[in-house]
Amino acid sequence: MRIDAPSLYLGSFNSEQFWRDADISQLPAIADQQADAIVSVMDEFQFVFCNSPHDLLVTRLPMDGFYKDYLWELGFSFAHNEFPLIEKMSESGKRSPKGICELLLEARCDPYYQNLLARLSTLSPYSVEPLTEKLCQHYNLQGSGSDIEIVKKVNSKLFSHQLGKHLFPDTVGEIIYSASDLDAVGNRLLQSSPFLIKDEFGVSGKGNLLISSLQILQRIVTYISKQERDGKHTIFLLEPLLNKQTDFSCQLEIDTTGETKILSIQKMLNSGFAFSSIQTAESSFREFLDKSGYFEQVEAIAAELHRVGYFGPVCLDSMVLEDGKIVPMVEINARKSMGLINHHIDAFLTQFSTQGRLMFFSLGLSRHVEFSELLQRMEQSKILFLKDRPKGIIPLASNTFNVNWELHKASANQARAYKGRLYASVVSDNDEEQEQILNRMDNIFAELDIQRFN
Structure with a gap:
């Protein structure tokens, strides 16, 4: 080849x-x-x-x-x-x-x-x-x-939890196998703090549920019990809610021989449990991780993934707690990721000696707006990233903006706005300039009668 x-x-x-x-x-x-x-x-x-x-x-x-x-x-x-x-x-x-x-x-x-x-x-x-x-x-x-089957195994939160228990003795959380387990373990965890119920394959805001009271817990126990009566099996990971300071991820690649290449560290901002924005971590943060032994922990995790038969891209979700402790493995995403996409955007931007911030605009559209019109408005406002003007916004997809237009046309309630998203890399050299770019983007949305929700 x-x-x-x-x-x-x-x-x-x-x-x-x-x-x-x-x-x-x-x-x-x-x-x-x-x-x-x-x-x-x-x-x-x-x-x-x-x-x-x-x-x-x-x-x-x-x-x-x-x-x-x-x-x-x-x-x-x-x-x-x-x-x-x-x-x-x-x-x-x-x-x-x-x-x-x-x-x-x-x-x-x-x-x-x-x-x-x-x-x-x-x-x-x-x-x-x-x-x-x-x-x-x-x-x-x-x-x-x-x-x-190997891919399914290593992407399971149960696998990452069990691997965490093996590699890092202070890994927290418990696996439960029934609604009655959820009731018993949940009651015990609530005595100390709120906790999370994690679905085995939950992702980006789906499949993570925060339990902060006995009333909420009992509603979920009832909900799961009904599914069990209908023949479903139960398996969830319960984790106490940690005092988090920083979410970040490590992008790596494991080849067929087991050799591991660490590609990037990405800092994440989340809204609830869902992705909000992401940017390449600064060198001082990487130095902090290096001095803390984080990259040795990544190598150990990668070796275990290869041992069970996995090779390919990995996004390892990690966090820093408020006391400065690093939790090296929140979960394993054995696939490409938004962090890897941002890494490749920043690799493209090296020719302009700059970096971007990957984010999205959550929108409500009441009429069809051609994506070309949006780009033209951005260019007229001088916020569309161009080779001869290497600052502004690089849109990352066109169809996320108006994929729901046809569904809206067929709807009986056309007075209500339909959902769209503009994913983009916001490229600027400082926070003040970035704010100006975002303000101009908001003005364009207003001119097009588009609501922005985030």
Whole structure:
């Protein structure tokens, strides 16, 4: 295989749902079809991983043409599918919950996709899905990654907890296997502090529930008990709520021989338990981690991952507590990550001697706004990042902005705004300049009658 062999980039940013067993009880959650639709088209972010005009990024929906031209003009290099893998909306008004590998396999008889994938040699997925290996076999691609059962195992919070107990004796938390266990252990934990119930494959605000009172605990126990009566099995991780100072993550790559390369440290800001923004950690923070022995702990974790059969990208979530203690392993994400995306954006920005901050704008749109119009307004306001003006905002996806428009058109309640998100890297040299950029962005939203919620 040549080093410069063209690669296929694709992925599902909600891959945890494909790893979770259907017969396991779940925590209560509010169904949000529009939020799910936004997540489904976050696959556009992966243009940052492509290295040449021969690399192919396949996404569920085609990118906005104006936006794709903008990325090419900046210097990003990739090819991209021009036709959707799925219809924007089914007759029932719902979008496909299928993984991208399954969708591409379903399209294998389509001459367009046959020709598009014929020239490729390798696959670089966001994460390993149940049909990733089958996709590689069908299109004769190398790089399917670890076996799906190993991937499911190492991504489980139960695995990371048990590994933490093995490597770091002061790891806190308990695994419970029934509603009655939840009742007993939860009552005991509440005597000291609030605690978290963590789903085995919860992610980004879903599957983590804060329990701060006996009343809330009893409601959850009742909710889980009902599922058990319906034949579900229960398994959750309970953790006392720690006094956290800083969330951060370590991006690393484990090759097939077990050699580990630490790529970056990313500091995170979260809203509740969900991602809010992320930026590359400053050198002083890395020095603090180094002096504390953190990187030796990362190497030990990576060695255990390889020992059980995993290789590939890893995002290790960690934290610093208010007393200065480092918790090296909050959980393991054995896949690519938002932190890795930000790392690649900053690698691109090194030519301009600057860095960005990856964030998103949570929006409410009452009418259809073309993404090209948004970009044009940003350019007119001089906040769109350009090669000859290397400060401002680099949008990271086009379809997250208005993927829900068709659902809104079919809705009986069109007076209500529909949800959109603008993911972006905000590039500036200082906090005051960044604030000015964000204020101008807010003015553009107001001009377009778009509400911003965060």
